[in-house]
């Protein structure tokens with residue numbers, strides 16, 4: 001049987017679907033998609049745009065008939081049309097990840113795990129295909145992180161770009177735009193991913209899926225005759241523009257538009273999206289950008305003082321479930337006003353983009369009835385954030401914009417990320433737990449302290465926090481109240497710039513045995529867990545060169561604890577010193 005169409009597209013991936021919907025919007029009635037699988041890349045768009053799909057068919061031959069139309073055979077059917085787009089792509093046989101990794105069933109290329117429901121998966125890639133794999137996994141219930149560095153969303157096909165925006169908006173996956181893994185090692189049989197970036201602490205997954213990007217098919221792959229190729233109406237979706245052999249090829253972000261302009265010159269195509277520069281001048285664009293990108297509302301914004309805030313955020317979609325100590329990501333657009341008069345570098349190029357940063361999830365300590373709060377039952381998340389001032393070396397992006405926000409304002413909240421800084425290693429309720437922080441590094445400690453006390457932890461718990469002034473202690477009253485109620489809890493705030501308080505740093509607490517002298521708490525490496533959060537100089541992680549550890553010049557807590565027999569909880573080594581660095 002032969003059917004007649006205006007345009008045939010082989011490949012129901014995001015690029016093929018983008019070309020099909022553009023053709024339909026431009027007025028072509030009979031657009032047929034041929035998909036070799038049983039499902040297209042973005043199933044929702046089929047009904048939405050009235051697309052016609054033949055599933056389970058593969059193109060075996062393309063020729064030209066006596067009327068000059070292209071004739072496409074699939075083994076099951078024959079189609080004729082004045083133009084054909086081959087959007088289908090193929091994986092290279094010998095493709096290997098460019099990141100050092102181990103091999104095995106946990107590491108996959110261009111395919112998703114068999115049962116993705118409820119497992120944590122990292123997708124690595126920055127093309128349409130990486131977005132499709134992410135969407136498939138999210139759809140099937142996986143917790144997905146897409147490491148998309150160096151993705152430029154404007155180089156995705158329009159459908160992949162829209163899909164990515166939807167995934168983000170609905171908090172179905174975490175997108176790391178700048179990050180790429182630098183190493184993947186096997187820890188307890190699972191992939192542990194190091195991003196080589198302190199802003200993205202190591203994360204452990206059940207599977208890692210690499211998207212190879214895949215290659216364009218060639219005329220031989222679809223059995224195209226020389227006459228079909230010479231017609232100039234058989235197009236391929238590829239990485240480049242026109243190939244050396246004169247085969248019409250264009251990348252996914254504009255293959256549909258190029259094909260329609262050349263093969264159907266009389267069609268009136270919908271105007272392309274305006275450039276960022278032009279859009280910026282449109283009235284109402286800021287409201288539009290906020291609607292596009294933000295997915296949560298600030299419900300509470302309480303300044304501890306003008307530069308330090310406790311805020312609560314309620315997402316429109318998805319859950320806020322997390323373990324005490326973990327972090328989420330918050331974002332605001334570069335289009336938002338700043339509190340200072342610094343000028344962001346490259347603001348013109350970035351103006352429409354989001355600035356995202358990681359934030360530890362803090363915790364109310366008491367609920368409205370004065371009981372220990374249980375945020376597992378809440379529908380919002382609490383954060384504790386300080387304004388970072390501009391310096392000669394750095395123009396901070398997010399906090400000077402957050403400074404102008406108030407309850408009711410909208411914000412971007414990323415989905416849950418499984419940070420490793422949690423209470424999981426504290427398995428004995430008699431253990432000593434010491435929590436040391438600088439500034440807002442108190443945030444995750446608040447969540448962990450509340451959890452320990454709620455669960456009836458019996459061993460000593462000490463929280464010490466180093467700040468500049470008394471005024472920098474957003475939760476001091478609640479901690480004092482906790483001390484009253486729980487004899488095993490001690491709070492040690494340490495302002496360094498108050499005239500009547502002798503200056504001492506977190507490191508001094510260990511060097512001078514302050515826990516023993518002030519609270520009668522022994523720092524015994526056999527029965528103590530230490531949690532360190534905040535300024536990396538306080539933590540003082542060693543660098544490891546060929547197994548040789550070198551500690552920083554300024555002695556940090558890790559070095560002092562190592563001398564007392566403690567071990568660092570680090571990637572593939574379980575230990576009793578746990579840390580979260582803020583930069």
Ligand SMILES: Cc1cc2nc3c(=O)[nH]c(=O)nc-3n(C[C@H](O)[C@H](O)[C@H](O)COP(=O)(O)OP(=O)(O)OC[C@H]3O[C@@H](n4cnc5c(N)ncnc54)[C@H](O)[C@@H]3O)c2cc1C
Pocket residue numbers: 198199200201327355357358359360361383384385386388394395396397398399400439440441443444580581582583
């Ligand atoms: C896992 C994780 C959790 C984090 N949790 C928190 C949190 O709960 N609260 C919080 O305020 N920040 C937190 N941060 C830091 C946060 O992600 C941002 O770096 C910070 O808010 C500055 O963002 P910015 O865009 O304004 O400035 P950026 O341009 O990102 O400036 C970064 C610089 O600001 C300084 N800086 C960053 N964070 C702090 C801080 N907390 N206190 C003092 N100086 C800082 C450092 O010099 C750093 O180099 C966390 C970081 C990580 C990696």
